[in-house]
Amino acid sequence: MDTTVINNFKSEEYQINMGPQHPATHGVLRLLLTIDGEIIKRVEPDLGYIHRSIEKMCERDSYQQIVHLTDRMDYLSSHINNEAVCLTVENALQLEIPERVKVIRTIIAELTRIASHTLWWGVMGMDVGALTTYFYGFRDRELINDIFEETCGARLTMNYNIPGGLMFDIHPNFVKRTKEFIDHFKTKLPEYDLLLSNNIIFRKRMEGIGILSKDDAISFGASGPVGRASGYSCDVRKHHSYSAYDRVTFNEILKTEGDTYARYQVRILEMWESLSIIEQLIDNIPEGEFFTKTNTVIKLPEGEYYQKVETARGELGVYIVSTGTKNPYRMKFRSPGFSNLSLLNHIAVGGKIGDLVATMATLDLVIPDIDR
Amino acid sequence: MTNEALQNLTSSWVPELEFTEEKSQFLNITVQPEQLHSLMTQLKSNSETNFDYLFCLTGMDWGAALGVVYHLESTTHRHQIVVKVKTEDRENPTFDTVCNIWYTAEFHEREVFDFFGIKFNNHPNLKRLFLTEDWDGFPLRKDYVDEINMIIK
Numbered sequence: 001m002d003t004t005v006i007n008n009f010k011s012e013e014y015q016i017n018m019g020p021q022h023p024a025t026h027g028v029l030r031l032l033l034t035i036d037g038e039i040i041k042r043v044e045p046d047l048g049y050i051h052r053s054i055e056k057m058c059e060r061d062s063y064q065q066i067v068h069l070t071d072r073m074d075y076l077s078s079h080i081n082n083e084a085v086c087l088t089v090e091n092a093l094q095l096e097i098p099e100r101v102k103v104i105r106t107i108i109a110e111l112t113r114i115a116s117h118t119l120w121w122g123v124m125g126m127d128v129g130a131l132t133t134y135f136y137g138f139r140d141r142e143l144i145n146d147i148f149e150e151t152c153g154a155r156l157t158m159n160y161n162i163p164g165g166l167m168f169d170i171h172p173n174f175v176k177r178t179k180e181f182i183d184h185f186k187t188k189l190p191e192y193d194l195l196l197s198n199n200i201i202f203r204k205r206m207e208g209i210g211i212l213s214k215d216d217a218i219s220f221g222a223s224g225p226v227g228r229a230s231g232y233s234c235d236v237r238k239h240h241s242y243s244a245y246d247r248v249t250f251n252e253i254l255k256t257e258g259d260t261y262a263r264y265q266v267r268i269l270e271m272w273e274s275l276s277i278i279e280q281l282i283d284n285i286p287e288g289e290f291f292t293k294t295n296t297v298i299k300l301p302e303g304e305y306y307q308k309v310e311t312a313r314g315e316l317g318v319y320i321v322s323t324g325t326k327n328p329y330r331m332k333f334r335s336p337g338f339s340n341l342s343l344l345n346h347i348a349v350g351g352k353i354g355d356l357v358a359t360m361a362t363l364d365l366v367i368p369d370i371d372r
Numbered sequence: 373m374t375n376e377a378l379q380n381l382t383s384s385w386v387p388e389l390e391f392t393e394e395k396s397q398f399l400n401i402t403v404q405p406e407q408l409h410s411l412m413t414q415l416k417s418n419s420e421t422n423f424d425y426l427f428c429l430t431g432m433d434w435g436a437a438l439g440v441v442y443h444l445e446s447t448t449h450r451h452q453i454v455v456k457v458k459t460e461d462r463e464n465p466t467f468d469t470v471c472n473i474w475y476t477a478e479f480h481e482r483e484v485f486d487f488f489g490i491k492f493n494n495h496p497n498l499k500r501l502f503l504t505e506d507w508d509g510f511p512l513r514k515d516y517v518d519e520i521n522m523i524i525k
Contacts, residue, residue: 048502055487056512060523218424218447221476232447239450303395304454306443308427317428317443334428334443342479371502 011036020049024127024357027367031344031356038352043345051371058331063089063163063298066331071157073335074369076116077311079152080109082161087242088307088318089163092300099244099286101165106244107178107281108148108160110274114185115144116312117267117274124264124361125196128205133196140188143181147174163298165291178282182275189271197268206261210347210359213258220346221339224314225266226363230258236310248280263362299326313337313364337369373420373451375399381421385414398443398454408457409468415444415453416473422446423453426474431484433514434458438465438490469495487512 018024018031025031028049034042054073058066063085070081083105090097122137145155150171152160160167196202212222217230227234235252237245253269255262300322308317314336321330340363348356373381378399383389389411390402403411415423428443439458445451459465469492471477481492482501489510492498500507509516 048504051502053511216475219475221426221474234447304400306397306428315427319428319430319441319443321432330430330432332428332430338479338483339476342476346475 013041018356020046024360025367026123026365029341029365029367029370033353033356035353038354040348040351040353040356043348043356045341045344047371049371050368054372055331055333058328060327062326063300063328066328067161067163068157068159070333071159072368073333073372074311074313074316074337074366075156076119076366077112077313077316078157079105079112079160080309080311081316082159083109083243084307084309084311084316084318086161086163087309088305088320089298089300091307092303092305092320092322093163093294093298095164095292095294097165097292098289100288100290101292102244103281103285104166104170104290105161106248107278107285108151108158109243110277111144111147111178111181113274113312114271115141117271118144120267120312120364121192121196124364127361128202128358130196130199130202133192136188136191136195140185143184147177147181150174150177162291164294165289167291169290170285175282175285178278182279182282185271185275189268189275192268197265203261206259206264206358206362208259208261209351209355210260210362211258212343212347214256216343216346217258220343222314222343223336223339224310224312224364225253225263225270226314226340226343228253229255229262229266231256234315236308236315240308242307242309244281245277248277250277260358260362267364297326299324300328308334311336313366313369314340333372335369335372337365337367341365341370373449378421378451378453381418382411382415386411396454398452400454400456402456402458405457405459405467408455409470412442412455412470412473415455421451421453422448424448424474426470426476426480429477429480429484431488431490431512432456433488433512435514436460438462438488438513440467440484440490442470464491465489466491466493468493471495486510489513 013036015034018033020028020030030046032044054069067082067085070085071078073081118137118141122134125133149155151174152158212230214231217227217232223234238252250273253266255266302324305320308315317334319332320328323329348359379391386407392400415421423444423446425445425447427445430441432439432441437458437460442455444453484490486500486502
């Protein structure tokens with residue numbers, strides 16, 4: 001009698017779709033889940049819903065135009081993406097960049113990182129069912145966007161960088177408003193911990209799931225907070241310093257647990273480090289020009305150039321192969337989200353569907369960054 | 373390890389390597405397709421080189437030849453190297469996969485297959501990644517033509 005009942009509930013694998021219109025995938029990502037009841041057996045991402053073939057478009061565009069395309073990859077790190085292309089072109093041309101440019105770029109890059117992390121924090125709370133965080137996160141990000149709007153003219157896709165420097169000088173209010181933001185955010189960031197980080201329900205949900213070991217993190221090419229939460233020291237700002245990062249002191253946040261809560265903590269602590277970097281630079285912006293003049297038509301010397309930068313999501317690599325013409329012969333973007341997505345199957349298998357949502361939230365995927 | 377030491381060490385493993393350095397910030401190695409997998413295994417497992425981080429894998433169309441460019445870094449020694457592999461067979465270009473050495477290569481090789489049509493032996497799941505299964509041709513090849521969607525300047 002008993003055995004027949006058990007046989008009726010025989011385990012059976014089946015497949016369901018998560019996305020492409022699922023709120024937790026944050027964009028048009030489709031995951032094909034193979035599950036047995038609640039247990040995940042396999043996660044297969046289906047990509048390409050918004051692939052624009054930016055790499056092919058780059059092959060017909062001039063270097064100034066390419067900068068504008070990179071905004072549309074990881075739009076939450078748009079300034080840092082622009083910076084990556086500009087640095088590659090500047091290194092190839094061996095241009096001398098004014099100190100003022102380096103410092104302003106670094107300040108805005110760190111503001112971008114805070115803006116990206118606050119948005120991530122709000123949305124990640126929402127993914128696990130805490131709606132309030134969404135409003136807190138967006139409230140603080142709004143102040144940064146106002147600073148960007150004043151200085152760059154845009155709030156999201158900023159295009160503030162050009163090869164050789166910046167498009168225009170900073171707004172007279174920039175320093176004042178940035179300082180106001182730092183003072184404001186220093187009172188708000190502890191609220192984040194009060195509301196979510198130390199919340200027992202949240203911690204029980206997050207701890208011990210989606211564990212990624214250090215060796216696997218390196219092998220999967222994980223970078224940014226995902227790699228650092230597994231104890232893998234991968235901060236490009238430390239190891240391959242660029243712009244003004246060599247003149248500031250900051251800590252690389254490392255955790256060893258490698259679970260979703262460690263990834264969460266790394267991002268929260270990184271915001272404090274970013275505040276510290278901005279504080280060290282904001283009173284010491286050197287006077288001088290805000291760009292170095294380049295030719296209207298930029299032709300890179302024949303050769304291959306590679307530059308990596310640390311976006312809010314991890315290591316962005318720009319690889320340019322030039323044959324000496326005004327377009328790149330081949331341009332490749334090594335995006336952090338692409339590698340971070342590739343390890344999702346590895347860390348989600350064996351967990352529950354609900355854990356998958358929490359795990360994905362801490363990978364902080366931006367789909368246009370994957371579908372370049 | 374300096375580029376010179378890397379060059380001496382790797383050429384002692386595989387004598388037929390070609391080296392170039394002048395037009396790139398890295399040491400560039402060009403390897404024959406048959407020796408790719410053994411060289412890569414050595415680069416990863418040898419304790420002196422220990423290239424455990426494949427930070428970029430790029431498909432290339434050099435016109436006459438198709439190929440793949442691997443950017444490697446060691447997280448312990450912090451040295452970097454570039455390995456290139458080429459084939460002139462445009463009909464059926466095939467290399468050995470490296471995704472059993474670096475897991476990240478699985479997705480990157482699928483991307484290269486999708487856009488360049490380069491096949492990888494022993495790849496566990498080699499199919500198109502971004503484009504649909506019935507897509508005709510390989511868009512990032514230089515001879516790809518799409519009269520409707522491509523704007524040629």
